[in-house]
Amino acid sequence: MKTLLWKGLCLSVLLFSCSKNNADWKTQAQNPEFLHRSVKQVTDVIVHDIFSPPVASRIYTYMSVAAYEAAIHQDKKYASFAGQLHGLTEVPQPQAGQEYCFPLASVQAMLKVGRALVFSEDKMDVFYNKIMQEFKDTGMPDDVYERSLAYGTEVAEHIIKWSSKDNYKQSRSFPKYSIQEDPGTWKPTPPAYMDAVEPHWSKIRTFAIDSASQFRPASHTIFSVDKKSQFYKEAMEVHDMGVNLTPEQRQIASFWDCNPFVMNVKGHVMFATKKISPGGHWMNITHVACLGAKADFAQSAEAYARVAISLVDGFISCWDEKYRSTLVRPETYINQYIDEEWVPLLQTPPFPEHTSGHSVISGASAVALTKLFGDNFAFTDSTEIEFGLSVRSFKSFEAACSEAAISRMYGGIHYRPACENGLKQGHQVGEFIAQKIKTRKADLAQKQ
Template identity: 55%
Template sequence: MKSITLIIIMSLFAYMPGKAATGDVLRDAEPVHRALKAVTDIMVHDIYSPPVASRIYAYVSVAGYEAAVPADQRYLSLAGQLHSLQPAPSPALGKPCDFTVAAVEAMLVTAKALVISEDSIERFRLQSIQEFRKRGITEDQLQQSLVYGDAVAAHILAWAAKDYYRESKSLPQYTVTEDDASWKPTPPAYMKAIEPNWNKLRTMVVDSAPAFKPAPAVTYAADTGSVFYKNAVAVYKAGLQLTAEQIDIAKFWDCNPFNLNVRGHVMFATKKISPGGHWINITRIACEKMQAGVLQTLEAYAWVAVTINDAFISCWDEKYRSRVVRPETFINRFIDEAWTPLLQTPPFPEYTSGHSVVSMAAATILNKLFGQSFEFLDASEMEFGLPARNFSSFEAAAREAAISRFYGGIHYMPSIENGVKEGAMLGLFIAAKLITRK
């Protein structure tokens, strides 16, 4: 085990660029950032669950990266590295191609096929084409670039069609049982369990869904001397004495795509980005701070997105294996029937904490790409009315995201602690395995 860890650590230090690649042939990454932000906005509008959003980010980001790779011989394709991904089509020989245009086209065409609001994506795509025209690109070069981008998108979508996502929808859904230990729907919406078969999907880098299976969940017990009961009491007491800072942290990392508000007889939803969307935006912040060019930006998005994708598959595999009941359900029955958590309880089992797994996995990848002491101002939640927060590193942000779930009253502490470990190991594995630079 020590030798494996040493190899992983050495590979991290062997790669870390820490700054934008010098001489990047494609400098202006703003069209790429805008394209992925448009996809995020549409996913917020369409209300995708965190796992589904992670899948969309992964395919869109890989499409953009694969379309741009031929522009710079220093970068390597992800074909043969991501499970079942074959080499993408090459641009036509002797034909002019703008690889930024091709990458944006590949991203948006891929996204259009994966979201509900296809028309919104198409409108943005047409606007992007007009903006590229204003930059002085010739019509011949534009059309050749679009044709190539479309070919890459078709290639990625054919790959996506075989990841078992569609088939998983026809599998048996979660059945609520009478035993006290298993997850039950929670107020106010009492929504059914989300994506109980997510572990059936093809991973992109890790070997399988249970490859990073965490330590077993604490054994359920309702007697007051049990470890499970004491963990619930800790959540309960924390919720009664939250500081202003803890409340701010919990709300900042809420990332609930569908928060149901109840005002008397009126119910309405508040939409936000998913946990994966938050880390995709942190990736943008890092790229912009480092003035990364198009290829380095697409590389960062692809690395983070495929990691988030596999992190959700890993986490959901454990959630529906252990099926742990949420603190709100347990506390209301055995401790205080009037208690409510600060945050709305998500509609899926408790163990492990998704934010903990995904955040630490993403932070581990960003450590590799930008360094372990990367300071940044995270303004991801400002558009949702929350102030920006400063972080001294990606890991510091990930650990705050993890503990926010305890402050929010939706996770027991072991779920957070073991989720952080699960995410770190998964992230280290991916960081050691993928190679995108010669």
């Protein structure tokens, strides 16, 4: 009798232990930090590989859509982007009746797509091996692990195939921007005098907006060298602001600089400093918001995807205007017509002036985040700490995007209309995407 009781007790303990371990791996795997760390890894590689802001936004979007499409199967309230984003057909589905770890599938999909779109595959591989081992260490059953990896790979391959048809590869062979003689048009700026970045970006397939020119902003002020003209006054405003910057304005300009390739000149030595892109900054703000809202894995995937789509279409819309107007930068104009010794606080980026890219994508991102987390979502932005800058706190996403816009004037790289018109343009893009793209089935059904 004692033997039977002892065996029964051991069996009960074993069953309880197995049940507890099974519950433990499921709980551990749901930690959204797996997703947040994966986004940060791709950001670090984007910084290392020096992708331009528009190209970085493309990478963020494809990898975030992949992560979202794999993650949503654990919660029936989420809707696929298939049929909503241009060219995205039905995404592969998991096998009915089989057990999956969808967070693992989501991270797999994100990292596979990210790896396919960056240069430093070795850096991605080191991180990938580490985070996959962490998933294994949760105690996840081998069959669930392998099945989830396979499903994540299926989703990734579908997204990569979709990405191959957006005209990006073809645009790599398009002709360079030709410098025009007209004094009102953009010219390369010191110290590197780089070629114009992505002059054909408006030819990339849009994701949600109808066309690159759908949200064409108000035109810039008519170019003039007349000292009584409005254009001269706007240039003089940038000049005077740059001369009289307060410490706070300098801090704001530096915080939102986000120039991925700053060329430094020390005597006869020239070297580059790498920084996060504007899109990377807003993806990190998304991370901060998710933490503040205690967003779960699927909610976090939704947030990254919605912000990334707003970013990429924001850049396409902005670049469409930049290379339509091809307006001269303040640095070039001021040096030629006002003060040849004047230097902006920030290094002028290598593309035309109107509209401000920061203003457009910040406005679009702020709309996406506000729709998800609310109007008065206070947060502290720590994005720039790793680049030697302090944190900044905001009462809302709108407050952050407004500061990002005006920072470009403080930095001496945009006239006021580029910032104000760009912010309006970004809000229009963001609002359109928020209305058109639905990530909740109830909202999608109501729309239809």
